[in-house]
Amino acid sequence: xxxxxxxxxxxxxxxxxxxxxxxxxxxxxxxxxxxxxxxxxxxxxxxxxxxxxxxxxxxxxxxxxxxxxxxxxxxxxxxxxxxxxxxxxxxxxxxxxxxxxxxxxxxxxxxxxxxxxxxxxxxxxxxxxxxxxxxxxxxxxxxxxxxxxxxxxxxxxxxxxxxxxxxxxxxxxxxxxxxxxxxxxxxxxxxxxxxxxxxxxxxxxxxxxxx
Numbered sequence: 001x002x003x004x005x006x007x008x009x010x011x012x013x014x015x016x017x018x019x020x021x022x023x024x025x026x027x028x029x030x031x032x033x034x035x036x037x038x039x040x041x042x043x044x045x046x047x048x049x050x051x052x053x054x055x056x057x058x059x060x061x062x063x064x065x066x067x068x069x070x071x072x073x074x075x076x077x078x079x080x081x082x083x084x085x086x087x088x089x090x091x092x093x094x095x096x097x098x099x100x101x102x103x104x105x106x107x108x109x110x111x112x113x114x115x116x117x118x119x120x121x122x123x124x125x126x127x128x129x130x131x132x133x134x135x136x137x138x139x140x141x142x143x144x145x146x147x148x149x150x151x152x153x154x155x156x157x158x159x160x161x162x163x164x165x166x167x168x169x170x171x172x173x174x175x176x177x178x179x180x181x182x183x184x185x186x187x188x189x190x191x192x193x194x195x196x197x198x199x200x201x202x203x204x205x206x207x208x209x210x211x
Contacts, residue, residue, distance in 0.1 A: 002098050010072045013190050014096050017079035018121055019103030020113040024142040025079040027173040029056050035176050055080055091124040099136040099190040106149035136189035139166035140182045142173050
């Protein structure tokens, strides 16, 4: 659930990048940081997790949403990256997620990893008490410039069904292609879900939002 600050007219959403090691999560966050100019972004913060992993955090400064009664929308983006990625930590990073980017490698050789992380996404959401079908998910089909890749129709057929139906966006994160579309698509989905949520305007603590 997002954090809603009624007096300040601000809503904070948490977006999580999830996917197998090597799928392109770090590259995506770095590309977003590079492509979004000016005051829309904060700095990338890396927090070590264990011996080989780290959590990357990137904040985007508030923008006004007409759809949400002119509330300011503040995005918190986070991703677990590294070579090991402990399952317990992957489960923890999904806690409180308002939307998920599932980053997948387009190469046929990575299809087993993609399928495994799709299943673990659904499992970890369920273990966190979240219905996978209720969370907006964008499938970032990355590395479209690599040889021997699966067609977009394959991902459309395999991953737009339940339990966690996804919108698809092709990307080449190393070139910055499509990564802003991923962020914009997921932002529209989480805002749209909030508009449909009958408890969206329920009273919440009136303390100032964290800076």
